[in-house]
Amino acid sequence: DGGITQSPKYLFRKEGQNVTLSCEQNLNHDAMYWYRQDPGQGLRLIYYSQIVNDFQKGDIAEGYSVSREKKESFPLTVTSAQKNPTAFYLCASKLAGGRADTQYFGPGTRLTVL
Amino acid sequence: AQTVTQSQPEMSVQEAETVTLSCTYDTSESDYYLFWYKQPPSRQMILVIRQEAYKQQNATENRFSVNFQKAAKSFSLKISDSQLGDAAMYFCASNPLYFGNEKLTFGTGTRLTIIP
Numbered sequence: 001d002g003g004i005t006q007s008p009k010y011l012f013r014k015e016g017q018n019v020t021l022s023c024e025q026n027l028n029h030d031a032m033y034w035y036r037q038d039p040g041q042g043l044r045l046i047y048y049s050q051i052v053n054d055f056q057k058g059d060i061a062e063g064y065s066v067s068r069e070k071k072e073s074f075p076l077t078v079t080s081a082q083k084n085p086t087a088f089y090l091c092a093s094k095l096a097g098g099r100a101d102t103q104y105f106g107p108g109t110r111l112t113v114l
Numbered sequence: 115a116q117t118v119t120q121s122q123p124e125m126s127v128q129e130a131e132t133v134t135l136s137c138t139y140d141t142s143e144s145d146y147y148l149f150w151y152k153q154p155p156s157r158q159m160i161l162v163i164r165q166e167a168y169k170q171q172n173a174t175e176n177r178f179s180v181n182f183q184k185a186a187k188s189f190s191l192k193i194s195d196s197q198l199g200d201a202a203m204y205f206c207a208s209n210p211l212y213f214g215n216e217k218l219t220f221g222t223g224t225r226l227t228i229i230p
Contacts, residue, residue, distance in 0.1 A: 033218070042118075042205055042220030043159075058217070090159060092218075102149065103209075103218055105159035 003027065004106035006091050011111045013078070013085065021076045021109045023091030030096035032074035033103060036060060037088040046089075049074055050096055078111065086113045116141045118206050120221035127196045128229050134181075135191045135224045137206030145211035148182065150191045153203040153223070162204070165189065166211070193226075201228045 004025045013019045023032065031050045035043040045058030049068040063082025068074055074093075078085045088110050092103040118139045127133035139148070150162040165173045165182050172180050177197075181190045189208075193200055203225050209218040 040222065042207075042222050043218075044220075045217060088157060092159075102147075102161055102164055104161065105151075107156070107158045110157075 004091060004093055004104060006089075006106040006109050008109060009107070011109055013111060013113050015113060016080045018077055018079050019111065021078070021089055021091075021111070023074045023076065023106060024072055025091075025093045025106075026072060027093060027104070028071075028095075029093035029104075030071070031094050032068070033092040033094075034058075034064070034066065034074070034076045035090045035092065037090060037108075043090060046076065084113075085111055087111060116143070116146075116208050116210075116217065116219040118208055118219050118221040120206055120224050122224045123222070124225045124227070126227040126229055127193075129196055129198060131196055132192060132194045133196055133226065135193075135204050135206075135226065137189045137191070137221060139187050139189060139206070139208050139219075141187075141208060141210075143210040146208050147211060148180075148189045149207045149209075149218075150178070150180070150189075151205045151207060151220075152200075153205065154199075154201070159205070163191065168211075196228050198228050198230065201226060 007022045033048040034046040047066040049055035065077045090108045091106040094103045095101045146167045148165045152160045152162045163175045177194045179192045203223045205223045206221040
């Protein structure tokens, strides 16, 4: 089945630790995205990548880092510099091209800082 | 820059009835897409319906339809024959039409409850 997978579903982090959230897609999509969702708010863009080995900061990139070494994978690292990392994280992907297309989402990862 | 506003934090509807969720937006782009996404308790974001702003005809997907008023920058979602499975958070979103300006901007959501 084609789709977007995120792992783990739940993640617990101690203060001062870096953690990496996985996002993989087998849809042959070019562009991939990371969003953060807090209670009572919509999604906010952290980072996005339109092509392998290239990525851009979104609205709330501070304290996060990403890599895009393969088309299928776009891992997100939440560093100790992120002051309030407890949130729900969603990965998305879409086709690229001259006209933007619809973003499709993975099932998400719930990160809790202990 | 784009902004999306959903002024109804919560809505409820009787099963089998019709409900309309409101969304207004602002954008400096000349062409753009508008979306409604559904987020059920599982929290996965699911595309409900999409509208291309340059198309005047309102999009329809089975029981879901939109009322797109470009001049008023309004994009409401109508759900007909509401079902228990429609209970979810609904998010309105927009992004520019052309690749290269990638930001998908979301509203704060409307929680829809279906009353049996």
